[in-house]
Amino acid sequence: MAAQRLGMxxxxxxxxxxxxxxxxxxxxxxxxxxxxxxxxxxxxxxNQGTPSGTYPDLAMSTITLxxxxxxxxxxxxxxxxxxxxxREEDGVVIQDYxxxxxxxxxxxxxxxxxxxxxxxxxxxYTVPFAGDADIPAHQKHxxxxxxxxxxxxxxGESPACIEVCPARARFFGDLEDPESEPSKLIVKRKHMQLLxxxxxxxxxxxxx
Amino acid sequence: xxxxxxxxPTPSAARSRSQLIAIVVAAAIALAGxxxxxxxxxxxxxxxxxxxxxxxxxxxxxxxxxxxxxxxxLIISSAPRVFGIAGFGGxxxxxxxxxxxxxVLAVSFVxxxxxxxxxxxxxxxxxxxxxxxxxxxIVLTAYLIISVVYLWASLRxxxxxxxxxxxxxxxxxxxxxxxxxxxxxxxxxxLLQAHExxxxxxxxxxxxxxxxxxGLALVLLVVIALRKxxxxxxxxxxxxxxxxxxxxxxxxxxxFFACDLLTAGxxxxxxxxxxxxxxxxxLAPFFWTEVVGGVFALxxxxxxxxxxxxxxxxxxALSVLGILCKRIQLLVGGFQVPNIDYPTVATGPALTDAGAxxxxxxxxxxxxxxxxxxxxxxGVLGLGAVLLLVGLRILPLKPKAENH
Numbered sequence: 001m002a003a004q005r006l007g008m009x010x011x012x013x014x015x016x017x018x019x020x021x022x023x024x025x026x027x028x029x030x031x032x033x034x035x036x037x038x039x040x041x042x043x044x045x046x047n048q049g050t051p052s053g054t055y056p057d058l059a060m061s062t063i064t065l066x067x068x069x070x071x072x073x074x075x076x077x078x079x080x081x082x083x084x085x086x087r088e089e090d091g092v093v094i095q096d097y098x099x100x101x102x103x104x105x106x107x108x109x110x111x112x113x114x115x116x117x118x119x120x121x122x123x124x125y126t127v128p129f130a131g132d133a134d135i136p137a138h139q140k141h142x143x144x145x146x147x148x149x150x151x152x153x154x155x156g157e158s159p160a161c162i163e164v165c166p167a168r169a170r171f172f173g174d175l176e177d178p179e180s181e182p183s184k185l186i187v188k189r190k191h192m193q194l195l196x197x198x199x200x201x202x203x204x205x206x207x208x
Numbered sequence: 209x210x211x212x213x214x215x216x217p218t219p220s221a222a223r224s225r226s227q228l229i230a231i232v233v234a235a236a237i238a239l240a241g242x243x244x245x246x247x248x249x250x251x252x253x254x255x256x257x258x259x260x261x262x263x264x265x266x267x268x269x270x271x272x273x274x275x276x277x278x279x280x281x282l283i284i285s286s287a288p289r290v291f292g293i294a295g296f297g298g299x300x301x302x303x304x305x306x307x308x309x310x311x312v313l314a315v316s317f318v319x320x321x322x323x324x325x326x327x328x329x330x331x332x333x334x335x336x337x338x339x340x341x342x343x344x345x346i347v348l349t350a351y352l353i354i355s356v357v358y359l360w361a362s363l364r365x366x367x368x369x370x371x372x373x374x375x376x377x378x379x380x381x382x383x384x385x386x387x388x389x390x391x392x393x394x395x396x397x398x399l400l401q402a403h404e405x406x407x408x409x410x411x412x413x414x415x416x417x418x419x420x421x422x423g424l425a426l427v428l429l430v431v432i433a434l435r436k437x438x439x440x441x442x443x444x445x446x447x448x449x450x451x452x453x454x455x456x457x458x459x460x461x462x463x464f465f466a467c468d469l470l471t472a473g474x475x476x477x478x479x480x481x482x483x484x485x486x487x488x489x490x491l492a493p494f495f496w497t498e499v500v501g502g503v504f505a506l507x508x509x510x511x512x513x514x515x516x517x518x519x520x521x522x523x524x525a526l527s528v529l530g531i532l533c534k535r536i537q538l539l540v541g542g543f544q545v546p547n548i549d550y551p552t553v554a555t556g557p558a559l560t561d562a563g564a565x566x567x568x569x570x571x572x573x574x575x576x577x578x579x580x581x582x583x584x585x586x587g588v589l590g591l592g593a594v595l596l597l598v599g600l601r602i603l604p605l606k607p608k609a610e611n612h
């Protein structure tokens with residue numbers, strides 16, 4: 001089988017900014033307090049949830065931001081110990097907590113502000129354990145980020161954020177396969193990518 | 209006991225005792241620093257002011273600064289020997305020792321910045337050769353080893369053992385390695401396209417010129433201080449030669465700065481914002497300290513009337529400080545502008561405390577060191593003082609009849 005390039009398409013027109021995807025990610029991956037792999041960003045005014053413009057000419061939309069699983073990642077190249085790497089078979093960018101030495105070179109290299117987060121202290125949780133049984137334990141002083149729910153992919157499932165979206169704004173699949181749902185959407189709809197000028201070729205597309 | 213103990217101590221005995229006290233004090237500071245470092249490791253980096261938006265801070269600033277400071281000693285010692293020209297009055301060995309101390313400190317600053325210092329062995333076990341950080345670790349290690357070997361060989365040749373030809377070859381290798389180490393350190397930043405302020409081909413050469421400025425200025429400060437304490441005798445002409453050289457290096461460094469600012473600002477696009485950040489934004493105090501200090505050093509270097517010892521000391525001190533300011537601008541400025549241009553990327557509740565900190569300080573600096581970070585930096589400096597003083601005490605570093 002040819003190598004896949006797993007990717008995501010997010011329909012910003014359909015997104016209602018409900019934060020379900022961010023919450024599902026948080027719970028599925030049992031993210032420590034103050035750690036979010038997927039965030040909801042307002043495109044509009046100066047603050048979260050505020051529109052641009054003056055009434056009645058207002059505009060506001062939402063970008064959900066997580067690791068872009070770039071085809072040409074800036075982070076994997078600079079990691080001195082190979083703790084972050086792109087999987088050959090499906091293009092998913094993985095972080096290996098056991099290898100990470102906590103130098104934070106990948107955070108400096110990643111152009112997508114804040115998608116990589118460092119555990120600045122011993123991970124602690126409001127609820128003792130709420131995540132999936134197959135996730136690796138979070139570690140103090142290591143970097144982590146979205147891994148497209150690698151543990152779910154291994155079971156043949158989609159990432160948690162895809163399944164919970166009540167607006168059906170998130171699509172996941174192989175971008176190399178022209179018959180996959182995301183591939184067809186990219187062909188059909190107007191879309192954009194974040195920071196294309198950085199040359200990273202993200203595997204996340206936003207329908208606009 | 210003999211009579212000497214009952215009479216007033218001789219000047220050299222008094223000097224020796226005050227030196228010993230200084231070593232003990234510095235060692236105490238270093239130990240306190242190690243204590244703070246252990247605390248940082250156990251209680252967490254949460255005690256620093258680094259967060260996901262500004263994931264490096266004063267440790268990496270100090271790392272860049274000390275890699276640069278290490279340049280002076282090795283270059284003023286090896287360059288004259290390589291090119292067969294007159295040196296600077298026998299201060300070569302002291303200068304190389306200063307260089308070695310600075311390199312050890314630079315490595316220490318990387319170590320205190322690591323989240324998992326117990327995992328440093330991963331660097332050897334899982335080395336990823338595409339990482340500029342890996343390149344720097346290799347070159348820095350080579351640089352440290354070569355500096356030590358070079359000092360050892362110099363001492364042997366002076367004692368009449370070993371060949372001076374081999375020493376000359378060694379000094380050439382040391383010189384190349386010194387240029388490499390600054391360039392590769394620059395690449396840790398300069399090869400990351402993600403930060404406007406870092407991503408420039410000029411960064412490599414520029415790190416070399418900044419290293420020469422701060423390194424030579426540091427050697428100048430150390431030899432003037434040692435001359436004052438009577439540790440060594442040095443003709444004023446050698447000091448004059450060094451300050452002139454410092455002037456040349458400063459001119460090159462400021463010239464690079466001007467080229468970079470013009471290239472960044474001229475199109476009036478994203479780079480112009482960065483230029484504004486430096487010249488009139490939150491980083492302006494650091495920018496102007498560097499520029500004004502540099503211009504002052506140029507005046508002292510090239511106007512014979514101003515070449516008095518106090519003014520030269522001031523010029524050298526401002527040069528060392530100026531390069532620290534440069535490093536602060538580079539590091540903090542690099543993190544200051546988030547790439548994703550939506551307001552919530554920096555202020556949203558989804559980030560760690562950095563989000564809140566950034567919002568509260570906006571439009572000020574994205575990063576200021578926490579007391580713990582300053583404490584650890586002071587501790588590392590204490591370690592440097594121990595190394596420097598112990599070296600001066602037990603190694604035969606005083607000038608002899610040779611002329612480098």
